[in-house]
Amino acid sequence: MFWNTILTVFSIFLCILLYRTYVVFTPDKAIFEPCSSSIDRHSLKFDQQRLQIFQKLLQFQTISYEVNKQNFKEIAKCRDFIKRHYEDLILKYSKFVQLHNIAKYSLLYSIQGKNPNLKPFLFSAHMDVVPAGNVTRWKYPPFDAHSDEDFIYARGTLDDKGNLFTMMEALKEYLNIYGQPSRTFYVALTHDEEVGKSGAKGIARYLAQQPFGHNGQFEFVLDEGTVIVEEAFPTVNNPIAIIAVAEKGYASIEYRISIAPGHSSMPSTPTAIGILARAVDKLESTPQPSQFGRGPELSFLHGITPHLNFPLRLVLSNIWLFGSAVQWVLSQKPATDALQRTTTAVTLISGGEKENILPTSASATVNHRIHPADSCKKILENNRRIINDDHIYSYRILEETIRQTFEKEREPIIVVPGLMLGATDSRSYTNLSKNLYRFSPFVYRYDDLSRLHGDNERIRHNDMQRGLNFYFHLILNNQLENIPEKQCNPQL
Template sequence: MFWKTILIVFSIFLSILLYRAYVVFTPDKTIFESCLSSTANHSLKFDQNRLRTFQKLLQFQTISYEVNKQNFDEIKKCRNFIKEHYHDLVTNYSEFVDLYDIAEYSLLYSIQGKNLNLKPFLFSAHMDVVPARDLNRWKYPPFDAHTDKDFIYARGTLDDKGNLFAMMEALKEYLHAYGQPSRTFYVALTHNEEAGHSGAMGIAHHLSQQPFGHNGQFEFVLDEGTTILEEVFPTLNNPIAIIGVAEKGYMSIKYRIAMASGHSSMPSAPTAIGILARAVDKLESTLQPSQFGRGPELSLLHGVTPYLKFPLRLVMSNIWLFGPVIEWVLSRKPGTDALQRTSTAVTLISGGEKENILPTSASATVNLFNDFSNELEKSLSTAARKEPLDTTNYLACQCIVTEFIKIIRYTWLSKKDSSLEQSVFFSLNGYSTLNKMIELTVTRDKPVLASER
């Protein structure tokens, strides 16, 4: 009787798993049907003329080094080229197309639709690029835009002049084929997404002054986006086009220690660099807690589940049961582990003045991409519990947390800014939480023992 009961329970349990795998998660075969868009009225073929236009965009050295430190001459040339090359958009369709210069270098194209009751949408891209370091690792010079049969080699092909070029060419071809659209939309091209915010802030302010701006929202915003991935999931034969629906928060924290000077022949132990090294080791060896199942990664997994094969389909369709196993698998690779937790990376470190002099200071910058479901204060509290400056001898955890929270509550946008203005700014600037460098200074002349607190 006992084993019969066990068998019945097991059969019911297995039936539930299989029901979810093959009934609840059923493939949508229509997604593999060809698009119905006709090519009779338009052509977006990547011909030699378009190749030359793209190469020209890539050849402008629109480098952003840091805030207010950019190659402004090249950015200005790039902006002028865009305005001149796509000048017909404004002259031929002046009844409903306008172009605005924003923050001196950024551009905003406004295409007014026929039906003003429809929510507008926004396309955005940026013309600046990050520096091309270590030129010896480049197959061709990064701003030559060299092309062979398969690739174009240049800084900015993916981030983000490729998107800029594609959006402008699609806009030009659409207006040529169909004329005025039904829905209003905008194309925002910013100049300092990589280092700064004036372009995004100016465009956000401009859009907030439009009739829909104070209490309306965009239908959608399309910016840099992600990539098309292949062979990401075992047994999945189709490529996956990832649609970004959220972006992690972003924050950089700078830890700095100042100490009295001394000579290396009579060293104090540990030195400022030694303290910082232990802190860095703890930060890297202790991960932020997993938030698996609380963010948009769950929708991604549910979306691909119907196209997987047994037994993976059985597992993925029953995350309620196999969640811990999936969480462990995701944690094996940095790319997938970042989907489920706040990532912590030590990106800059410095200290010392001379080889035989004890360092008077040492500093490290830690970059966090905050998980969607995790508040920044929680990430900071977790970072403090990792004892980044060794609480046993040097600093109380609570001091770190209090200092961080006080600073993190400041924002670049004032309370009077509309919600749309803030959301547009965040979208154009690349992050849902603004980059804010936080510096914490710790000064000590002697070790602080636990009993002294």
């Protein structure tokens, strides 16, 4: 009788696991069907002329070093080049296209729609780049914009001039073909995303005074962000487009200690540096608590679960049972561990005045990228403890456009929500809309991840062409008041 009961309970338990694995988490058949949110089959080409313009844009050394320390001369040249190259948009379509100069160096293109009742949307990109580092490690000089058969090499290709260029070219193409749109939209090009927020803040203030802006009613905001990844997960052969629906917060905390001076021949222990070093060691060796299941990472895992093979599919279909194991697996790699917790990185440290004088003070700056389920207050409290011992419409349009422009013949693309680990200009646009998305329409493989802010940054010619079509069709698809149930065609 006892063993019969055990067997019955086990059978029921197994049935629950398998039901969730193969019924609850069934692949969405829609992704295996041809897709096109619009009936338009127009396709943009990344031809030689566009390549040369993009190379010119990349050759401006628009470097941001720190707040108020930027290569403003080059940024001004880049800004003026953009204004000249797209001047015909203002001249030809002056009745509904305007250009606004914001915070001296940033630009905002305003395209007024025919229907004032439709909520506007905003595209955002930035023209500044991080320093190139040790240029001897680059295959080609970082600002030569060298192009071979497959890639363009330059600082800023991925972050973020690739987005800027494809966005503006798509805008130009759309206006030349369709003229005035039904829905108002804006294109923001900021100058200091890497080190500050004056450009994005200025744009946010301006747009807050426009219709739908004062009460945060923009349909959506799309900024740079997560990308399309290939070969990123075991047993998943499909490319995965990750739309970041949230991004981590940013906090840098300086810890400073001061003690009485002394001579190194008669040292007191511990010194200021010694005390600080122990505190830093504790912070680095004690991760912030996992917030697994309290942020977008759970939706991300659920999105890819139906496309995994057994036994991974069984595990991720039943996180209620295997959650602790999943947390442990995520914690084994920095890139995945960052999805589930606030990260801690000691980025600056200083102390001491002279080699034979005991240091009277020492300081360390700790940078935290804050998980959406955490807060600055919680992080500060944790550090003290350690040291002391309605966005369905806009999301669907974005999802459909990604599928429309990125599907492969035998590898339908999986689109899932995710978390942006870095900070973007979108944090300045929270007053405009609750639907803030961070997505860059480019394919990353494993070896591309280290190129972002690293050596040999590059972008594929194919990605530039897909980017052109992505932004073009995203503009076009957002002129619809409602989404058709089935209109899909990937031949772009």
